Amino acid sequence: xxxxxxxxxxxxxxxxxxxxxxxxxxxxxxxxxxxxxxxxxxxxxxxxxxxxxxxxxxxxxxxxxxxxxxxxxxxxxxxxxxxxxxxxxxxxxxxxxxxxxxxxxxxxxxxxxxxxxxxxxxxxxxxxxxxxxxxxxxxxxxxxxxxxxxxxxxxxxxxxxxxxxxxxxxxxxxxxxxxxxxxxxxxxxxxxxxxxxxxxxxxxxxxxxxxxxxxxxxxxxxxxxxxxxxxxxxxxxxxxxxxxxxxxxxxxxxxxxxxxxxxxxxxxxxxxxxxxxxxxxxxxxxxxxxxxxxxxxxxxxxxxxxxxxxxxxxxxxxxxxxxxxxxxxxxxxxxxxxxxxxxxxxxxxxxxxxxxxxxxxxxxxxxxxxxxxxxxxxxxxxxxxxxxxxxxxxxxxxxxxxxxxxxxxxxxxxxxxxxxxxxxxxxxxxxxxxxxxxxxxxxxxxxxxxxxxxxxxxxxxxxxxxxxxxxxxxxxxxxxxxxxxxxxxxxxxxxxxxxxxxxxxxxxxxxxxxxxxxxxxxxxxxxxxxxxxxxxxxxxxxxxxxx
Amino acid sequence: xxxxxxxxxxxxxxxxxxxxxxxxxxxxxxxxxxxxxxxxxxxxxxxxxxxxxxxxxxxxxxxxxxxxxxxxxxxxxxxxxxxxxxxxxxxxxxxxxxxxxxxxxxxxxxxxxxxxxxxxxxxxxxxxxxxxxxxxxxxxxxxxxxxxxxxxxxxxxxxxxxxxxxxxxxxxxxxxxxxxxxxxxxxxxxxxxxxxxxxxxxxxxxxxxxxxxxxxxxxxxxxxxxxxxxxxxxxxxxxxxxxxxxxxxxxxxxxxxxxxxxxxxxxxxxxxxxxxxxxxxxxxxxxxxxxxxxxxxxxxxxxxxxxxxxxxxxxxxxx
Numbered sequence: 001x002x003x004x005x006x007x008x009x010x011x012x013x014x015x016x017x018x019x020x021x022x023x024x025x026x027x028x029x030x031x032x033x034x035x036x037x038x039x040x041x042x043x044x045x046x047x048x049x050x051x052x053x054x055x056x057x058x059x060x061x062x063x064x065x066x067x068x069x070x071x072x073x074x075x076x077x078x079x080x081x082x083x084x085x086x087x088x089x090x091x092x093x094x095x096x097x098x099x100x101x102x103x104x105x106x107x108x109x110x111x112x113x114x115x116x117x118x119x120x121x122x123x124x125x126x127x128x129x130x131x132x133x134x135x136x137x138x139x140x141x142x143x144x145x146x147x148x149x150x151x152x153x154x155x156x157x158x159x160x161x162x163x164x165x166x167x168x169x170x171x172x173x174x175x176x177x178x179x180x181x182x183x184x185x186x187x188x189x190x191x192x193x194x195x196x197x198x199x200x201x202x203x204x205x206x207x208x209x210x211x212x213x214x215x216x217x218x219x220x221x222x223x224x225x226x227x228x229x230x231x232x233x234x235x236x237x238x239x240x241x242x243x244x245x246x247x248x249x250x251x252x253x254x255x256x257x258x259x260x261x262x263x264x265x266x267x268x269x270x271x272x273x274x275x276x277x278x279x280x281x282x283x284x285x286x287x288x289x290x291x292x293x294x295x296x297x298x299x300x301x302x303x304x305x306x307x308x309x310x311x312x313x314x315x316x317x318x319x320x321x322x323x324x325x326x327x328x329x330x331x332x333x334x335x336x337x338x339x340x341x342x343x344x345x346x347x348x349x350x351x352x353x354x355x356x357x358x359x360x361x362x363x364x365x366x367x368x369x370x371x372x373x374x375x376x377x378x379x380x381x382x383x384x385x386x387x388x389x390x391x392x393x394x395x396x397x398x399x400x401x402x403x404x405x406x407x408x409x410x411x412x413x414x415x416x417x418x419x420x421x422x423x424x425x426x427x428x429x430x431x432x433x434x435x436x437x438x439x440x441x442x443x444x445x446x447x448x449x450x451x452x453x454x455x456x457x458x459x460x461x462x463x464x465x466x467x468x469x470x471x472x473x474x475x476x477x478x479x480x481x482x483x484x485x486x487x488x489x490x491x492x493x494x495x496x497x498x499x500x501x502x503x504x505x506x507x508x509x510x511x512x513x514x515x516x517x518x519x520x521x522x523x524x525x526x527x528x529x530x531x532x533x534x535x536x537x538x539x540x541x542x543x544x545x546x547x
Numbered sequence: 548x549x550x551x552x553x554x555x556x557x558x559x560x561x562x563x564x565x566x567x568x569x570x571x572x573x574x575x576x577x578x579x580x581x582x583x584x585x586x587x588x589x590x591x592x593x594x595x596x597x598x599x600x601x602x603x604x605x606x607x608x609x610x611x612x613x614x615x616x617x618x619x620x621x622x623x624x625x626x627x628x629x630x631x632x633x634x635x636x637x638x639x640x641x642x643x644x645x646x647x648x649x650x651x652x653x654x655x656x657x658x659x660x661x662x663x664x665x666x667x668x669x670x671x672x673x674x675x676x677x678x679x680x681x682x683x684x685x686x687x688x689x690x691x692x693x694x695x696x697x698x699x700x701x702x703x704x705x706x707x708x709x710x711x712x713x714x715x716x717x718x719x720x721x722x723x724x725x726x727x728x729x730x731x732x733x734x735x736x737x738x739x740x741x742x743x744x745x746x747x748x749x750x751x752x753x754x755x756x757x758x759x760x761x762x763x764x765x766x767x768x769x770x771x772x773x774x775x776x777x778x779x780x781x782x783x784x785x786x787x788x789x790x791x792x793x794x795x796x797x798x799x800x801x802x803x804x805x806x807x808x809x810x811x812x813x814x815x816x817x818x819x820x821x822x823x824x825x826x827x828x829x830x831x832x833x834x835x836x837x838x839x840x841x842x843x844x845x846x847x848x849x850x851x852x853x854x855x856x857x858x859x860x861x862x863x864x865x866x
Contacts, residue, residue, distance in 0.1 A: 517817070521708035528655055528706060535652050539611055542639065 002072075002082040006065035009058045009089065016055035023048065027099070045099045049283065052427070053218060054096050056287050057210045059415070060294045061089045063408035067298050068202040070404035071305060081121065085206065087114045092211045095219065101149050104219070108145060111183075111212055112138040119199045127198035133482065137192040141182030148175035173226035177234070180223075184216030184267050187241040191478045193264055194248075197256045201301030204256060208263040209294035217270050217286055224279050231275040238271035239365045244477075246372025250379065255300055255313045258380055262337060263293060265373055272366065273352040281355065284427075285348035288336070288420050292345060295412035296333040299326060302405060303384070313383050325406070327385060329413045334377045336416050339370075344420025351424075371449055549592050559585040563672065566679045572620045575683065576613060579676055583609035586673065590665050597660030605669075608653050612643045616680075635691050637684045645677035647725045648698035655706075658718040666714055670721040671747040674728075678739070681732050688733045693807065699726035700814035707821050717750070720780050723818055727795060727811060735798045742791035749779050749788060778826060781819040 029043040065082060072078050087110065094107025112135060119131035151172035185193040193213065197204060207213060220227060227234070242265050249261035266289050274282040304311055336345035339353075353370070356363055527534070562585060565578035583606070590602045619636035641647075646654030658666055686692060703723030710716045724746055731739035779786035792815065799808040 517705070517708055521705040524702055524705040525709050528652055528702070535650075538649065538652075542615070 001079045002065050002069045005082055005086050006062045006069075009062035009065065009086075013055055013058040013062060016051055016058060019046070019051050020055060040102065041100065042098075042103065043100050044097045046097070048427070049218075049221065050096050052287065052423075053210075053283075054093060056290050057089065057092055057096070060210045060290060060412070061085075061206060063412055064202050064206050064294065064298070066404060067205070067301070067408040068200075071202055071301050072200065081118075081200070084114055084118055084121075085203065088118070088203075088206060088211055092215065095215050099222075101152060105142075105145060105149060108179075108183075108215075109142060111215060112142060115196065115199075115207065115212055118203045119196050121200055121203070122198065130195035130198040133195045134192040137189055137481070138182060140189065141179040144175040144182070145179040148172035148179065151175070169226070170229060173223070174230060176223060177220070177227055177230050180216040180220045181234075181237065181271075182216070183219075184213050184271070185241075185264055186237045186268065186271060187244060187477070188237075188481065190241060190244070190264060191481050194257045194260050197254070197260050201256070201297060201304060204260070205294050205297035205301065208260065208297060210290040213263065213267060214286055214290065217267060217274070217282065220271075220274060221279055221283050221286075224274075231277070234271060234275035235362070238268040238275060239362075239369070241265075241268035242272065242369035243365070243372070246369055246376065249376035250372065253312055253314060255303065255311045255380075256297075257311075258376065259293075259296055259300055262373070262376065263289075265369065266293070266337070269349075269352070269369065269373075272362075272369075273356070276356060276362070278352060278355055281348065281352050284423065285345075285352060287423065288344040288348045288416065291412055291416035291419060292333045292336040292343075295329060295409050295416060296337070298405075298409050298412070299330045299333065302326060302409075326409065329409050330384060331381065332413050332417065334381045338374050338377050342421065344416045344418075347420035347424045367448070371452055374449055375452075551588070552592065555585050555588055559589070563675060566676055567682075569683075572616070575680070576616050576620070579609075579616070580613055582673075582676055583613070586668070589668070590661060593662050593665075595660070595662060601657050601660040604653060604657055608643065612640050615640045615643065635689065637680060638686050638689070638691055641677040641680040641686075642695055644680070645674050645725055646722070647677075647729060648695040648702070651699070651702060651706075651722050654722075655715070655718055658714050659712075663714060666717065667750050670717065671743075671750055674721075674725070678728065678732055678743075681729075682736070686733055688804070692729065692733060696726045696729050696807065697810055699723065699729065700811055704814045704817045707818060716777070720777070720818070721750075723814055724780065726814070727792065730799070730807065730811065731791075731795050734802060734804075735795070738791065738794045738798055741794060745787050745791050746780065749776055752776060777822040778819065781822045782815050783819055 025045065025047040027043060027045050029041050031041045065085065068078075068082065068085065072081055075081065091107040091110030091114065094103055094110065098104055098107065115138065116131050116135040119134050120128050149172075151168050154168055182189040196207065199207070245261045245265035245268060249258050249265065252258050252261060266285075270282045270285050270289070273285065303313075332343065336343040339346045339349035349370075353366075356366055558581065562578045562582035566575055566582065569575045569578060587602050587606055590605065591598055615636065619640065643650045646652075654669070657669070661669075699722055703719050703726065707716070707719045707723070710719055724742075728739060728742055728746075731742050779788035782788045782792040796808050796812070799805075799811075
């Protein structure tokens with residue numbers, strides 16, 4: 001079943017690559033329902049963005065299905081698992097191909113539902129709590145989506161082709177922005193992202209590389225003409241998210257959560273480049289990030305599987321004595337995350353860094369964020385690669401199923417090495433090689449990073465641990481967005497219910513209207529039931545007029 | 548069955564055809580008289596207690612209106628009521644025949660003393676003569692017309708609060724629908740035709756369904772179809788009655804008549820509130836006499852009504 005689905009998505013990937021070089025925009029539209037005020041249609045848009053992203057999604061999902069044959073080997077419900085996972089991919093295709101808000105909502109809700117079902121897959125209390133947090137936080141975004149849908153439907157603007165600069169449309173666009181940042185876990189809504197790590201590792205791999213959290217960024221790119229007015233807002237949010245995710249990844253000991261925070265920081269990196277207007281670069285980084293993040297998660301899954309499902313990496317050093325093949329794949333992923341030259345992450349990140357030089361304040365904040373990235377990836381690879389205590393036999397149970405591991409991880413690795421230069425050559429050819437030579441600031445930047453990491457080891461570490469509570473609990477975001485925030489709203493709702501809804505609002509509102517209407521109707525009824533005398537009086541009155 | 552019924556109904560239809568196709572007011576008057584003379588015997592086919600009184604009342608009203616029409620024909624120039632345009636006297640005659648606005652009195656009194664089928668004829672086909680008069684005199688949206696539209700909608704809103712009987716509810720809802728129809732007849736002809744067709748269809752459906760509930764307290768009716776029909780007449784969105792209303796409202800918004808549309812919408816809201824109140828009681832009630840209910844409304848009638856409602860809805864959507 002899983003392998004069949006993998007093959008299916010691979011065939012889909014091949015079809016997509018066939019269409020990849022046919023440039024231009026094709027919109028296929030089927031009219032479902034039309035009336036004299038509105039019309040509803042199923043439509044598919046086939047252009048550069050949708051084709052390229054769909055090909056990446058289908059390739060990654062094919063590889064992940066292949067990987068889950070290894071990872072979910074002894075599981076009793078493997079069939080249901082792979083069906084749920086394919087539901088993920090299919091609702092992602094809805095999001096990619098449909099310009100229509102109704103069908104976007106369909107894919108959007110499909111993603112939310114399937115993510116809930118997959119987070120609670122292991123059926124423990126903690127995973128149930130995590131799933132509920134994920135689902136409700138995404139539900140907030142869904143509600144804003146419905147708001148914006150109703151606002152757009154006032155003008156029957158259901159697709160992103162026909163946007164007009166009306167006030168309501170701007171409001172709807174703001175609601176859409178909030179929806180998208182809930183899905184890609186930007187700062188007020190980011191507490192669900194580490195919680196969703198309770199899902200099985202193939203799910204996390206799919207979610208973090210190309211489906212759930214990147215759906216928000218992809219739709220932001222799609223709706224970019226509407227979002228122009230909110231770029232300032234988005235800059236602040238993404239910079240803060242980047243700093244938060246960087247600190248969290250530096251303080252976390254859970255292996256999967258570190259990868260999750262690294263995704264968060266990369267997402268806010270994309271958001272930042274988006275909000276400064278570098279929309280196409282943002283898309284490029286989205287694609288390259290998808291490739292190396294999927295393989296990074298797969299390597300993580302391999303480690304978890306070999307270490308008896310332990311995710312804490314303090315006492316383990318899986319790659320030191322194990323297979324050098326997987327260790328090197330891990331290294332390639334980490335280096336690509338840092339933006340090491342001529343890996344795929346380098347092409348997209350360097351492009352954004354070069355272009356962002358124009359603004360000083362931005363570049364300082366940005367450099368701190370990128371510094372955090374390098375810091376946590378160094379820390380992560382240190383614990384993964386250098387043997388601290390090797391009393392455990394690493395990678396013992398992996399060798400039987402190694403054929404299911406080599407193909408997905410290494411094909412993604414090869415893609416993440418090659419595709420950066422390939423895509424930048426074919427699609428994103430905005431830059432030339434002499435810009436590398438000209439930008440001497442990178443040398444200074446490297447020295448700065450070295451200095452700062454030394455400083456971190458000796459000085460900054462103490463400062464961080466002084467504010468341990470604040471930093472290591474996601475800037476207290478978890479508490480504020482769950483229990484405390486809900487309590488605030490319930491108290492407010494209780495007050496409103498007591499003092500307005502049940503007291504004078506009711507008395508002077510509906511009750512008053514009903515009473516006055518009833519008394520008025522008594523008056524009018526007496527007028528009408530006044531028999532024919534009234535009628536003949538009216539007749540005589542009219543007679544005077546006509547004569 | 549009365550042996551004169553086919554002949555009378557033929558003459559009745561001929562009179563309606565003649566009214567719309569006559570080219571001068573005298574011919575119109577002749578066909579109008581023919582219409583009322585055909586209709587009054589139709590009222591008397593089924594012998595009821597108050598039938599004679601009702602037919603006499605109807606005759607008096609029709610006589611007064613035809614007298615006014617003759618007077619308006621004779622001294623067209625010197626009528627005192629021409630505030631803005633010459634044919635205001637003709638418009639008044641039309642209001643009198645329809646029972647719109649302050650002339651609702653006779654229709655309301657009549658509705659208690661005639662059978663349901665005759666009431667449906669008065670509410671649908673007999674109103675056509677008034678609308679034909681408005682159409683032929685090319686009435687515009689004058690102050691007189693506006694006053695009568697407002698009066699109709701507001702009187703219907705207030706009278707509707709106190710009605711329990713099925714027939715009187717039908718009559719009052721016809722008053723509120725008359726205000727919409729008057730708006731339509733002076734703004735869009737096609738919208739008026741569409742509205743009239745859907746409204747007449749709903750009324751006729753209600754007659755097929757509701758034979759056993761004549762003169763009963765409407766709150767105690769057991770079926771769910773009646774509330775649905777009333778909600779359709781009130782104009783709740785998925786029902787067929789909604790579509791002509793939104794068509795008329797769109798036309799009003801194109802011609803920037805926002806005040807009129809707000810008044811009409813307000814009245815429609817109150818109507819829907821009242822009908823919803825009734826439908827809650829009949830829908831949420833624990834039906835004790837379900838067997839009796841099954842015996843009364845057979846399955847075929849239910850199927851017929853449902854299919855007809857869906858058909859009208861589809862028609863409305865296609866338009």
